[in-house]
Amino acid sequence: MKKINLFAGALALLAVCAVSCEKNKGNVPDIDDIIEDGFYVAGPATGSELLQVDYKMATGLNEVDKTKRAGMYEKYVALEADKDFYLLLREAQVETRYSAGLEDFNTDGENDQPKVTLKRGVLQTGAAAPAMKVAESGLYHIVLDLNEAADLANAQIVVAPAQWGVRGAMNGWGFTAFETPEFNRTTMTYVMENVTVPSTGAFKFAYGGGWKIQLDDAGLVKANTNLGNDTDVAADLMPNDLVPNGKDINIARGIYTIKLTWKLAQGDIKNSFSAEMKQTGTLEAVDYSNCEMELVGSGVAEQEGSAPDTESGWNWGNVLPAGKPAVNGTVYTWTWNKAQLLADGFKIRTVAAKESGGVAAFDLGGAAVDLANSVAGIETPDGNIVAPAGTYDITLTIDGATDVKTIVIKPAAE
Numbered sequence: 001m002k003k004i005n006l007f008a009g010a011l012a013l014l015a016v017c018a019v020s021c022e023k024n025k026g027n028v029p030d031i032d033d034i035i036e037d038g039f040y041v042a043g044p045a046t047g048s049e050l051l052q053v054d055y056k057m058a059t060g061l062n063e064v065d066k067t068k069r070a071g072m073y074e075k076y077v078a079l080e081a082d083k084d085f086y087l088l089l090r091e092a093q094v095e096t097r098y099s100a101g102l103e104d105f106n107t108d109g110e111n112d113q114p115k116v117t118l119k120r121g122v123l124q125t126g127a128a129a130p131a132m133k134v135a136e137s138g139l140y141h142i143v144l145d146l147n148e149a150a151d152l153a154n155a156q157i158v159v160a161p162a163q164w165g166v167r168g169a170m171n172g173w174g175f176t177a178f179e180t181p182e183f184n185r186t187t188m189t190y191v192m193e194n195v196t197v198p199s200t201g202a203f204k205f206a207y208g209g210g211w212k213i214q215l216d217d218a219g220l221v222k223a224n225t226n227l228g229n230d231t232d233v234a235a236d237l238m239p240n241d242l243v244p245n246g247k248d249i250n251i252a253r254g255i256y257t258i259k260l261t262w263k264l265a266q267g268d269i270k271n272s273f274s275a276e277m278k279q280t281g282t283l284e285a286v287d288y289s290n291c292e293m294e295l296v297g298s299g300v301a302e303q304e305g306s307a308p309d310t311e312s313g314w315n316w317g318n319v320l321p322a323g324k325p326a327v328n329g330t331v332y333t334w335t336w337n338k339a340q341l342l343a344d345g346f347k348i349r350t351v352a353a354k355e356s357g358g359v360a361a362f363d364l365g366g367a368a369v370d371l372a373n374s375v376a377g378i379e380t381p382d383g384n385i386v387a388p389a390g391t392y393d394i395t396l397t398i399d400g401a402t403d404v405k406t407i408v409i410k411p412a413a414e
Helices: 002-026
Strands: 038-042 058-062 067-079 086-091 094-100 103-106 117-125 138-145 156-161 164-168 187-197 201-207 212-214 222-224 226-229 242-244 249-251 254-263 273-281 293-297 318-323 326-328 331-341 347-350 390-399 404-411
Touching: 038 067, 058 138, 058 222, 094 156, 164 187, 164 254, 187 273, 242 273, 293 331, 318 331
Parallel strands: none
Antiparallel strands: 038 086, 058 067, 067 138, 086 094, 094 117, 103 117, 117 156, 138 156, 164 201, 187 254, 201 226, 201 249, 212 222, 226 242, 254 273, 293 318, 293 347, 326 331, 331 390, 390 404
16 A cells, blocks of 8 residues: 555656646746847837837948948838837837938939938937838838947938849849739748840849948948848859848849748848749740951050941940851850950940841940950959950850850960
């Protein structure tokens, strides 16, 4: 009997311990829900009056020097139209309201800024700080700069509409916007279908067609408005590693569906974005066999075969034709032997800057030069090509399958 009673008592003790341990476990706070000190976005426009960890702002990146800036904070957040929002600074469980009397400001796309009408205002703090509002529901990029370095006129808040799109090989580094997704406070996916990429190249995500927003007229502080790969060199899409001011994303010639997804997330901005890219079609190789090319510019010296540029509206020095290319499968090569160059700018273009041999007019500058295999000292100001004065053998090679265009400039062979 004693053995049975001891066994029953042990079971009862274990049961009590199990219940007690389970209760203690329930009292342990979830680390992901701890409200740390820092700046947060809050208010009815976000859907909550209370601080939530996912609304904490990240340390801001100054695009000028590519470093995190003390006293600068930023966040991509979905805001509902005509409802109040504000920023809250939490320090030692004390919350202080930060806000601004926002006014419209049109960036006009100057200095690589997006073409948007954003809102900005001088920072105000305390209970009397006005609430802020936006006129349209959507995703916004909020930037707070406390001007700790005293290099701006004022501490300020900027609120910019983040209408995402792509810039790169699909549009000549112009801008193509995604369709605006249905508004959602926690996640939105931007989709672009049947994206034609005529030439193998690269691209980045950006909003408003720009790369950065200036916080001051002198351009000392700029908030980044684009996303690229989190790596040191251009690379294939890194779906979950997109960062502000990241590197170019490689993309091959073809037809694609591209998606960019934003989600509300705490921590660095990279935590809020992911992307997908799926090739849905191919393009036929371009036939360049009857396309005639020429050198043109003030860097082209007067020489045998050259003539002043009178056949186009460029009015830019001399032209030196190469005629039609040598053909090897889908690879086309134009050659200028013993071309005499001055230390000034030139480009390669279709003859007279017009359609040639069934190929639409195009021109090539410094971006197409293979610097590693060309003569030293080549510069590419304003997209042009400038080589040291001399005599050169110049080749232009185009792979019609990928439409990759490469210029090589070497000292002329003896």
